Amino acid sequence: MQLDSLMICHLVNELNQQLIGAQIREIHQTDDRMFEIELFRADAKPMHLLLCAYTPTYLCVLSHKRKNTNFIPSQTFCMSMRKHLEGSRIASVTQINMDRIVRIEFNRIEDGSAIVSRYLYCELLPSAPNIILTQDGTILDACIHSRKEDRTVLPQVEYTLPKNSGRMNFMEFSEAELRNVLDYPSTEDDDTAPSILFRLFNGLNRQVVEKICTVANIGYDDLYSTLTGEGKDKLAHALYNVAQEIADTTGLYLYTDASGRVSRSAIPLSDSLPYTHVSVNDWIYQEVSSSGGVIAAAVKNLEKQIHSAWKKELRKERKIREEMNETAKMEEYKLWGNLLSINAWQKVPHEKSITVSNLFVDPPVDITIPLNPELNLSSNSQLYFKKYNKLKKRKEIGAEKIKECQQMQEYLNNLAFFAADVKDRKALDALKEELKAAGIHKQETRRPGHKKNSRNPELATVTVDGFTIYIGRNNVQNEYLTLHKADKQDVWFHAQKIPGSHVVIHRQDAREEIPENVLLHAARLAAKHSQGRDSGKVSVDYTLIKYVKKIPQGPPGLVNYSHQKTLVVTPEP
Incomplete structure (x- = not known):
């Protein structure tokens, strides 16, 4: 689920009808980046405003209380919103420059009967979502703090819009003004008409631009430099008409094609295809609910962090291997050092190389060795021995580092497998704690x-x-x-060479025989809780716990084992 600018435009209109005048009762936190604001309005039922700063981002209002809502202990940003917004009334909901940024204005009567306005910027940008609270143009707090070259999001810093939010809002122009804008864009020779529209204006998507080009009788791949004055007139006219159509349209159109695939649009696209017309707010909540809601959004964010960490380990291993390639000259440097030491009696002032007989092969052959002309042969010999020792150390340390990278990659593959199985809050919290312990997930501020x-x-x-x-x-x-937990006489199972769960059969006594049907059942459970669970057959290793050892300094859950036997089983249904 991705919200484009036109969908957000209609959503803002819907929110203005529902939220204006509503008072903030309570603010809760459902996850690190998800919040629920309880609203009250005298002429309506209590409402709940849901805010999400995960990707995919969303913002929607419920007219009923959600069932089984589990709030987490409030973190810093939630406490800041409570401090500055509880008791306020919503004065306006605005879309900034037709971009995916929604600004909600809150007014509250404070000391001296003064009305204080604060603004909550909901940046629904897939690449960098955030929720930022401001007053008088200054950031009070933000859900995600960041410091980048082009923008800083920290308390007590002036609020600035994200990059590219300065593009124009085509909804605000008349047809004549649009024609003037299209006359003087900065273009490259290979710029097409659609690329110019995307560069100049916020709020456009491919569906809308295709419709504009069709109405203007312009090919989607036509170069902008080939457009005549008449062609630009048609383009401005089509763009203005689409702007009027957007202004006159409400809700969302869901089209179903012959294959059953559903596409969505903020404006009518075709009369020939069947469609359903729904409110944007209701569609968002249905999408959130069908995709798993809070848990699914949080898990998806954690999976991205795991994948990023995995790619980082791959890059690290690749870099170490590239550095290890230099160790191929290690033995050559050692040979050169030995030969120069043997021939140190020779005088070779200011020579850049020397040819000596290699006495370490039979029969001896001549070999040319590069020299530092400022040093004698003895000093050059020591220089090559230093290079040899340095590369030898690099090879030893590099081998250890590569092993660590491979262990970490295996651990992250295990994490990704277990993350896909997270379905409830308890499992999600356990995953977060493990990621924090591994240094992957940033530690949030605890209450x-x-x-x-x-x-x-x-x-x-x-x-x-x-x-x-x-x-x-x-x-x-x-x-x-x-x-x-397991005792030495217990039997340990794990799917062979793939991520999965450890499964253990507990025995009261080492002499107690385990029936074959119990062994097979445990093996099938290990197959079911492994990455091979969708396969027809899975090889499962089993051995005694006393033969299972933790990898020294390895990540949690990684072990070595021996004395194993293997069962090939069908995963437990």
Whole structure:
């Protein structure tokens, strides 16, 4: 779900009808970047304004209270909004420059009966979403703090619009003014008419630009430099008519093609295709609900962080390998150092090279060695020995670093697998804690008195013929189960060479025989909770816990094991 500028234009009109005059009762936080503002208006039922700074971003209003809403302890930005906005009334909802930025104005009577206005900027930009609270043009606080070359988002800093938000709003121009704008754009020789429109104006998408070009009788790939004055007249006229059509249109048009694929548009596109007309606000909430809501949005953001960390480890490994390529000359430097040491008695003033006999091969052959002309042979020999020792150290450290990168990549693959299985708040919080411990997810500011949960992880259990089978559902649970909870005589299972859960059959006594059906059931569970769960067959290794060892200094959940046997099973349905 992505909101374009035209959809936001209609959404703002809907929000103005619903929110103007509404008073802020309470502000809650449903996730790190998701907030719920409870509103009250005398002539309507209580409403709930939902704000999301994850990608995909959204903003919508509910006229009913959501069921099973789990609020999290309030963080800094939520507390700032409570301080500055609770008790305020909404005065206006505005779209900035036809861009994906919505500004909500809040007014509150404060000391001395003065009316103080504050603004909440909801930047619904897929590349950099944010929610920013300002007063008198100064940032009071922001959901996401950032410091970049072109923009700083920090408290007590002047608020500036994101890059590219300065493009023009074509809805504000008359047809004559649009014609004047189209006369003097800065163009390149290969600029097409659509690229010029995208560069000049906010709020356009491909569907709308295709319609403008069709009405103006201009090809989508026609070069702008080939347009005549008449062609520009038609382009300005078509652009103005589309602006009027947008102003006269409400809601969202959902078109269904012959294959059943649904496309959406903020303006009517075709009379030949069946369509459904819905309000933008209702469509957003339906999309959010169908995609999993709060949990799904948070998980998607965490998955992006995991993927970014994985790509970082790949780049790191590639760079180390490139540096390791230089170690190919290591043995050559050692040879040159030895040969120069043997021939150190020779006088070669200011020579850039020397040819000596290589005594380390049979029969000896002549070899030419580059020299530093400012040094004697003994000093040149020491120089090559230093290079040799440096490359030798690099090779040793590089091998260790590559191993660490590969372990981290395996760990991140495991994280990505377990993240895809997160369906509830408890599992989401566990994933966040693991990402914070790994240095991947930024630690949020905790509310005073809110303590980190230090209890042992709760494991999933299954009982088969009197035997208890434990299942780890993430890396932290895997490590706890295998290295702390399980006894040496227990039997450990894991899908072979793919991410998955650790599964353990608990035995009361080392001499207790485990029936074959219990072993197969545990193997099928390990296959079910692995990346191969959609495969027809999965190879599952099993061994005693005493043969499973944690990788030294390795990430959580990564182990080495030996004395294993393998079962090929169908994943448990």
